[in-house]
Amino acid sequence: MSSTDAEIRKLARVLGVSADRFAYLRDVPQADVRRLRDQVTTTLFDAHLNVLERMAGASRLLPNPLLAKLAERVFGPLLAARIAGLVDIGRGVDIAKRLPPGFLADVAAELDPRRAAGIIAGLPEPVVVRVARELARREDWITIARFVDTLPETTIVASLDVIPDHGLPLVAEMLDEVARVAYIVDLLPDHRAGTLPDDLAG
Incomplete structure (x- = not known):
């Protein structure tokens, strides 16, 4: 490709x-x-940003467990993704930890990682790995690739463990920066790095 x-x-x-x-x-x-x-x-x-900002502001009045339930059962993944970049980082992390991996995978597919970088980087490693496993099950290589620039290195390493060998070159193809391919290769054990085509692995 x-x-x-x-x-x-x-x-x-x-x-x-x-x-x-x-x-x-x-x-x-x-x-x-x-x-x-x-x-x-x-x-x-940025569409309807004023409305989203008001919703994010109003959410400060509600406890995190309730917000997690509202996100999953009322807002849905698209609206949750739009609001994610407007809430306090600590609060966003706490809410995300309360959501099931399937729903977080849905949100991840709709999210602009640049707008929620603090929340993404602050997620506990086990949460990210569970979402990565679900995205890999769905073969959603585009979404997986979009988070490489945002996650801590140790979390990326743990997430790579749940991505099958056949998915690695497909993720590599979807990385925004070619230099990030070399970065991913350096994080892989030799036997897995060899699964990438030479033109990707450099």
Whole structure:
């Protein structure tokens, strides 16, 4: 898969449509498609920002256990992902710890990691590993790749343990920065690093 094809798949994921709809972008430089993806993500996450900020502010009046129940049963993953970047980091971490891995995986797929970097980095390693295992079960390599820049190294190492060998090159293809591929390879034991194609492993 070319770097532009990977960007097209990530753009399609943001918009919730088939990548085939953007086949006409295959001749566009990868950097330009990525800029488009970033702009689309910003536009989507900034839509109704005032309403989301009011909701986040109102949430401060509610206890964390209740907010966790509301997130799962009322807000849903999309709204929870939009609000995540607007809540206090410590509170966001505590709420996330109370949610089941399946729901957190749903939220992760909708989340812009740049907006909730503090919460993501603060999640306990076992929580992240459970979510990584669920995302790997779903073969959601795009979402897994999006969190490499945000998680602590020890958490990445633990998460890599639950990603099957066949998934490693698929995750590597979806990393935003080529340099991060070498970083991931350095974290893998030799027998697993060898599962990556030479053009990815460097």
